[in-house]
Amino acid sequence: MYFASDNCGPALPSVMQAVMDANDGYQPSYGDDALMGEVRALIRTQFEAPDAAVYLVATGTAANSLALSTLAQPWQTVFCTPLAHINTDECHAPEFFTGGSKLSLVGASDKMTPDQLRAAIERWTYGDVHVSQRGPVSLTQVTEMGHVYSLKELAALTGLAKTYRLPVHMDGARFANALAALECTPAEMTWRAGIDVLSFGGTKNGCMGVEAVIFFDPKHAWEFELRRKRAAHLFSKHRYLSAQMLGYLKDGTWRQMAARANAACARLAAGLRDAPGAVLQNDPQANMIFATLPRAAHQRLHDAGAVYGLFAPLKGDDAKEALPMRLVCDWSITDDLIDRFLDILTA
Incomplete structure (x- = not known):
């Protein structure tokens, strides 16, 4: 009777088998393995995003922090809820990897509303050199209290962010659970709803330890690659990350x-x-x-x-x-x- 966390459960048989299958012979390193090509194609197909830039890291903290560091300048602030994982559970990793971007808390719970987001954004005067500049919005789906933003709620928040020309990140550690709850497509819950970059979780839903970072606009690709390497999150034997994600994605598992x-x-x-x-x-x-x-x-x-x-x-x-x-x-x-x-x- 183990209900402590979905981090504590076993890996899926399909994931373990994929890792075993990958453990044969030789493959190019650092993400140039053939399996990564399959992963990239599967994600692009399932998200209906043929130009998306897709990368793998081993932890959710790395996925969130490196994604945000690509979107945020050191003098900007990231808007998130007080209960967001990036605020409560990542030991200032987002601030560290962004080079000093602060977090501005929106609302008082696990979900934010457009009115709360607008108020938080307006607290920082645009163009005032003495204060933090407005930066990305980060939404968590599923939230830390087990709630799910509806597609309408997501669109309202991203639409508001766009009026301020702010990019939107989604912490999708439990993205698959949210998708199952809403019974929608991955595209509908991401880029069609205004999400710019997704931290796509695998670990909590049956992988050994792999998360994807998906940029729906590939203009961020090269900077992310540099930041991932500089942060020591580019795996040498990358095929074992690729294999996990492949075993996870195939056949709708x-x-x-x-x-x-x-x-x-x-x-x-x-x-x-x-x-x-x-x-x-x-x-x-x-x-x-x-x-x-x-x-x-x-x-x-x-x-x-x-x-x-x-x-x-x-x-x-x-x-x-x-x-x-x-x-x-x-x-x-x-x-x-x-x-x-x-x-x-x-x-």
Whole structure:
């Protein structure tokens, strides 16, 4: 019963097999391998973006930070929500790789609105040499609270950014889960909605460790290549990154696995709604649940071996005190594990 994070789950068999298949003979290094050509073609086809520049890195932090560093000047500010991964979980890597761009926080939650974004942009006076200059907007899809921007919401935010001539980055660590939730095409959720660059996640949805950076305007390609090399994120034996992404993309595996994780989350959420003392703190739209349970319920779950995010001390005298938790479903979670978890709650 492991619901701590989709980072903790196993890699997909198709990904592991692709890596094994790649481990035969010799291939050119540094991204010139034949597999990378296949990856690039698949992504361009699936995103309906024949001119897109496609690159691979091993971590989401590298994908986000290097993408933003390509879009932002050191004297600019990046607009994001307070809960954005680039603000809370990347140890100032975006600021480091951009050479000093600061982050301007928009709103107070995991999703921003056009009015909030406009207010944040207007706080920085255009052309005033004494202050940060306006830079990229970064949106997270799925958000850190398990919510999904609709296509209409994305278009409204990117449209506003364009009126200020600001590029838009999407942190898509759980991009596939959002796509499954919206039942749309990759193009509809990216360049057609006004996204300029996507950090396309693989690791959380069944890869060993690979993320793609996709620039829908290839004018950024050469600068990104230089920044990736300078940041020590250009793999020598690149074929093992390519192989992972190839095993992930082929036959629609990435979308199927995201849909499976979302369905598992929906099953778990439905059971939690009926569990004594359980209160959902978000409306789970993808594969993450935030909820509270009485301390006694948490203690039963922990005694039974359940693993998940618990944001308060397990030990305490008040058995009825509501303690906050996070549950994340990955592709490998089975109905039996979910039902066992729920049986413990209702015992």
